[in-house]
Amino acid sequence: MPELVFFSGTMDCGKSTLALQIEHNRSARGLQGMIFTRDDRAGVGKLSSRLGLVAEAVEVAEDLNFQQHLVRHLTAGGRTDYVIVDEAQFLSPEQVEQLARVVDELGIDVYAFGIATDFRTRLFPGSQRLMELADRLETLQVEALCWCGARATHNARTVGGRMVVEGAQVVVGDVGEPSGEVGYEVLCRRHHRRRLTAASARAGALSPDVLPVDEPSAAPPVPPGGKVSAPAPRAGSH
Numbered sequence: 001m002p003e004l005v006f007f008s009g010t011m012d013c014g015k016s017t018l019a020l021q022i023e024h025n026r027s028a029r030g031l032q033g034m035i036f037t038r039d040d041r042a043g044v045g046k047l048s049s050r051l052g053l054v055a056e057a058v059e060v061a062e063d064l065n066f067q068q069h070l071v072r073h074l075t076a077g078g079r080t081d082y083v084i085v086d087e088a089q090f091l092s093p094e095q096v097e098q099l100a101r102v103v104d105e106l107g108i109d110v111y112a113f114g115i116a117t118d119f120r121t122r123l124f125p126g127s128q129r130l131m132e133l134a135d136r137l138e139t140l141q142v143e144a145l146c147w148c149g150a151r152a153t154h155n156a157r158t159v160g161g162r163m164v165v166e167g168a169q170v171v172v173g174d175v176g177e178p179s180g181e182v183g184y185e186v187l188c189r190r191h192h193r194r195r196l197t198a199a200s201a202r203a204g205a206l207s208p209d210v211l212p213v214d215e216p217s218a219a220p221p222v223p224p225g226g227k228v229s230a231p232a233p234r235a236g237s238h
């Protein structure tokens with residue numbers, strides 16, 4: 001049975017690497033894929049990973065209709081056994097519905113890869129629709145770490161080096177590679193909530209005065225059972 005699968009994770013968790021791995025495994029078995037992406041760091045019409053792999057891709061425009069695109073391709077004698085969509089958080093809900101029809105009506109597997117939540121911890125509309133419609137959800141078990149060493153589960157946006165929690169949902173930038181003023185950093189939820197990025201933690205370690213005002217002055221109460229869930233911050237580690 002063909003299926004719609006949504007692989008979700010934070011920025012920097014290896015989604016594109018896994019997408020390219022799936023592409024490699026299937027094309028090695030003689031299957032023909034069609035890859036879609038948007039705003040990839042390698043440029044228009046490319047899917048790339050941080051590990052240096054690159055594949056040709058179709059750039060997703062806002063008005064792209066996936067179903068029509070595939071039907072035209074198949075009608076013209078093309079072949080597509082599976083579809084890979086990277087940066088799927090940028091899709092509109094309608095485009096996600098088209099992907100479901102590609103699976104159901106054209107019998108093609110669709111593997112979508114995207115970030116679940118934005119820098120405000122809210123679901124992207126495209127990711128929400130994928131969670132609602134997917135046959136299978138895969139949460140990528142993140143290797144990305146917060147500066148404190150905990151698993152990085154949340155995306156932070158920085159503007160001019162400071163973490164922000166308001167602004168447009170989509171502003172293209174990259175982890176560790178600020179695009180203009182805007183950069184991104186992955187954090188654990190604890191430090192996302194406290195707006196404590198690696199830079200502000202380093203500054204805080206040097207001068208306690210610059211810690212954010214909402215930083216609690218006392219350690220949080222230990223819950224019944226005495227289990228403290230997060231390790232103590234290690235400022236400056238990476």
Ligand SMILES: [Zn+2]
Binds near residue numbers: 147149150191
């Ligand atoms: Zn942390």
